[in-house]
Amino acid sequence: MSKVLHKFTRKVPKWRPRxxxxxxxxxxxxxxxxxxxxxxxxxxxxxxxxxxxxVESLKVRSPLFNAIMYDNGGMSRTERELGAIAASMVNRCIxxxxxxxxxxxxxSNSTEVTDKLLARGFHAELSTRDAAIFxxxxxxxxxxxxxxxxxxxxLQKVGLKDDEILDLILSTSLxxxxxxxxxxxxxxxxxxxxx
Amino acid sequence: xxxxxxSTLVVSGVSAESSVGGAIATRSNIFEMTQxxxxxxxxxxxxxxxxxxxxxxxxYRIAARAGxxxxxxxxxxxxxxxxxxxxxxxxxxxPESTLIPFVDKAANATRDIVAEDISKLKAVGVSDxxxxxxxxxxxxxxxxxxxxxGLRLMNGGA
Numbered sequence: 001m002s003k004v005l006h007k008f009t010r011k012v013p014k015w016r017p018r019x020x021x022x023x024x025x026x027x028x029x030x031x032x033x034x035x036x037x038x039x040x041x042x043x044x045x046x047x048x049x050x051x052x053x054x055v056e057s058l059k060v061r062s063p064l065f066n067a068i069m070y071d072n073g074g075m076s077r078t079e080r081e082l083g084a085i086a087a088s089m090v091n092r093c094i095x096x097x098x099x100x101x102x103x104x105x106x107x108s109n110s111t112e113v114t115d116k117l118l119a120r121g122f123h124a125e126l127s128t129r130d131a132a133i134f135x136x137x138x139x140x141x142x143x144x145x146x147x148x149x150x151x152x153x154x155l156q157k158v159g160l161k162d163d164e165i166l167d168l169i170l171s172t173s174l175x176x177x178x179x180x181x182x183x184x185x186x187x188x189x190x191x192x193x194x195x
Numbered sequence: 196x197x198x199x200x201x202s203t204l205v206v207s208g209v210s211a212e213s214s215v216g217g218a219i220a221t222r223s224n225i226f227e228m229t230q231x232x233x234x235x236x237x238x239x240x241x242x243x244x245x246x247x248x249x250x251x252x253x254x255y256r257i258a259a260r261a262g263x264x265x266x267x268x269x270x271x272x273x274x275x276x277x278x279x280x281x282x283x284x285x286x287x288x289x290p291e292s293t294l295i296p297f298v299d300k301a302a303n304a305t306r307d308i309v310a311e312d313i314s315k316l317k318a319v320g321v322s323d324x325x326x327x328x329x330x331x332x333x334x335x336x337x338x339x340x341x342x343x344x345g346l347r348l349m350n351g352g353a
Contacts, residue, residue, distance in 0.1 A: 018313040019323035053327035056235040057335070064228040073221065092306035143303040143337075144262040145344050152348045162218035162349065169345030170225060173338045180334035184301050184308045185327065 002189040005094050008118050010101040010111070013094065013188035021049035034059040050185055065178070068170045075160075075167035078107040079133055083168050085117060086137035087175030093183035096175060129158040137172040198223045201230040203339055206265040207346035215349045229342070236328075236335045237273075243325045248274050250332055256295075257302045257336040266336075266343055293319045294329070301333045 005013050022031060024044065034055045035044050051058045069080055081104040088097035101114040116124040117134075126134055132154045139146040155165050198204065198219070199211050204226060209215055219226065237254060238247050245253075251274045259267035293315050301308055316326050 018310050019317075019326050050327060051331075053324035054236075054239075054241075054331045056239045056241065057232065057328075057331040060228060060231045060235045061331075064225065064232060067222075067225050067228065071222070071224075074218075090306070140341050140345060143305070144260065145341055147344065147348060149348055149351070162215050163221060165349055166215070166218045166222060166346075169342060169349070170222070173341035173345065176341050177334040177338035180301055180305055180337055181330055183305060184330050184333075185313070187310065 002192070005188045005190055008089065008094060008097050008101075008121075010098055010105060010114055010118060011191065012098045012102055014191055015045075015047050015095050015182065015186045016189045017046050017050045017186045019050060019053070019185060021046050022052040024049070027052065028055075031055050047182065047186065051181065061177075065174060068167075068174045073163065075164040075171070076107075078104055079130075079164070080167055080171040081107060082113070082130060082133050083137040083172035084175045084178075085114070086134050087141040087172050088179055089117070089121065090138055090141035091176070091179035091183055093175075093179035094188040095182050095186075096179055098188070100175075129160075132158045132160070133168060137168060140169065140172050141176055196230065198226055201226050202233060202269060203229050203342055204346070206263070206269050207343040207350070208265070208352060209346050209350045213350050215346065218349075219346070229339070232335055233339070236332045237270075239328075243328045244321065245325065245328060245332070253298055253332060254336045257298065257333060258340055260299065260303055261337070261340040263340045263343055266340060294321070298329070298333055301330065302337055305337075 002014065002016070004016075024035075027035065031052045035048060035052055035058075048058070051061075069084075070077065081100050084100040085097055085104060087093075088100060101118065105111045105114050113126060113130060116126060122138060124134075125131075132151075136147055136151045136155055139148075139151055152165065155168070160168070199209070199216075204219065209219060211220070237250050242250070251270045255267050255270040255274070258264075258270060297312055297316055300312060313326060316329075317323075321329070
């Protein structure tokens with residue numbers, strides 16, 4: 001039997017919803033449209049089926065998520081992932097932290113940064129640039145947020161331009177959103193292959 | 196509505212002429228989609244057990260507790276005269292006495308949420324769909340709070 005994970009990992013867990021997801025067979029035409037279900041694409045995750053209960057939000061959030069994390073220009077995708085990881089660690093979203101630690105490792109072709117974060121958490125010793133990014137994202141993610149003018153100045157001192165700082169604010173804040181869905185509505189479970 | 200009239204940019208106090216206006220303009224699609232997301236969680240067609248005024252009152256509460264007074268005032272003013280009524284209703288009786296602690300915990304102590312918090316909502320009659328709707332509202336406002344603060348800091352504000 002799968003067990004709920006409580007420690008951060010880079011190995012992506014399974015996600016078990018705490019509410020009953022929408023059943024594909026019972027989905028309304030509006031839900032099917034938002035889920036982008038077609039005869040050739042009927043694979044929809046439990047998470048997305050859960051969010052299909054609020055189809056108006058789901059429909060606008062998916063393109064917004066993609067724009068913030070993947071649009072060209074501004075901050076590198078790897079550094080945007082660092083913002084996502086910081087938020088997920090503050091909010092203890094094990095699932096989100098794993099997905100985005102894994103993505104960071106793949107995008108950077110290195111596990112060095114995420115190894116340190118997994119081993120030492122908020123005490124990890126990162127490069128000057130990564131440390132300024134991670135620190136700002138961590139403080140912005142606290143409740144209430146703790147980021148201040150000195151933290152922005154620290155970003156500027158390590159060379160971040162306005163467009164990069166804006167992308168960091170957006171990616172970090174987006175995970176304040178994602179964590180409050182993923183962590184609140186479900187549990188991160190040990191993957192089947194580990195049983 | 197132009198880019199700098201979207202509510203998140205208005206409450207953050209940044210304008211097209213501000214030093215960060217240029218960077219923001221390159222991400223205009225994101226701020227336009229943020230405005231659509233606000234409409235989807237604050238003023239949805241399918242609002243379930245949470246009418247629009249109640250949603251705005253919750254948004255006020257989340258923003259105020261996060262220290263974002265400008266955003267809190269924006270949501271309070273959107274409720275208008277009904278604001279005090281909604282504020283007094285929601286702290287008494289069921290399921291409000293379960294709902295409000297849940298909203299506060301999911302918004303401000305997210306890391307401490309456990310499965311039992313969801314079970315408590317179900318026990319007072321909140322449907323699965325309404326639980327998801329409530330979480331979407333909480334999560335969006337948490338996002339908006341942080342974007343507004345971040346932009347203000349970028350713009351040289353405190």
